[in-house]
Amino acid sequence: MFEQRLTEILNNLHKPTIETLRQALNQIHATYEDVAPYIQSSSDKPYYRKLLFHSDHVELLLMNWSGLDCAPHDHGHSFGWIQVMNGSVRNQLFSVQPGKLPEPFFEKHHSEGTVFFAPKQSVHQMEGQKDLLTLHLYAPPISGMKVYDLKKCAACVVSDDCGAWWPDEQRQQLKII
Numbered sequence: 001m002f003e004q005r006l007t008e009i010l011n012n013l014h015k016p017t018i019e020t021l022r023q024a025l026n027q028i029h030a031t032y033e034d035v036a037p038y039i040q041s042s043s044d045k046p047y048y049r050k051l052l053f054h055s056d057h058v059e060l061l062l063m064n065w066s067g068l069d070c071a072p073h074d075h076g077h078s079f080g081w082i083q084v085m086n087g088s089v090r091n092q093l094f095s096v097q098p099g100k101l102p103e104p105f106f107e108k109h110h111s112e113g114t115v116f117f118a119p120k121q122s123v124h125q126m127e128g129q130k131d132l133l134t135l136h137l138y139a140p141p142i143s144g145m146k147v148y149d150l151k152k153c154a155a156c157v158v159s160d161d162c163g164a165w166w167p168d169e170q171r172q173q174l175k176i177i
């Protein structure tokens with residue numbers, strides 16, 4: 001039922017604008033009960049990442065957080081909307097100057113039920129308690145995501161199946177900067 005609903009809505013999206021992408025997420029109107037069957041947990045990564053839908057134009061991901069902060073990262077050339085399904089999240093935004101490490105400049109809390117925007121090319125880091133659950137709709141599907149390790153002064157372009165953490169598998173490390 002839920003899968004059918006989101007397939008119908010998301011298959012209609014072709015190069016969506018910021019606004020049409022937001023409307024699609026509203027239209028899906030996912031409830032905790034809808035996504036509950038897809039929740040799994042991860043103990044060694046910031047979240048368990050479940051891909052719910054993927055087309056040439058959009059991707060929908062469910063993230064179940066384990067209580068660890070994700071690494072600062074961008075979303076490649078994609079923008080997206082993030083819906084807080086359970087718990088609340090602190091979203092830290094970073095400014096990026098060419099050739100320099102990102103620096104935190106703004107943070108905001110988002111409570112359960114809210115939806116917030118992730119602009120193209122912005123760098124952010126999300127922190128939430130265990131069982132924080134977030135739903136992410138991105139356009140186009142994220143490719144070439146850059147993850148930062150501020151302690152190591154390093155950045156890494158990661159493979160499309162990797163989340164916002166420093167990849168421990170060699171094949172997920174596409175380019176270290």
Ligand SMILES: [Fe+2]
Binds near residue numbers: 073074118
């Ligand atoms: Fe992100």
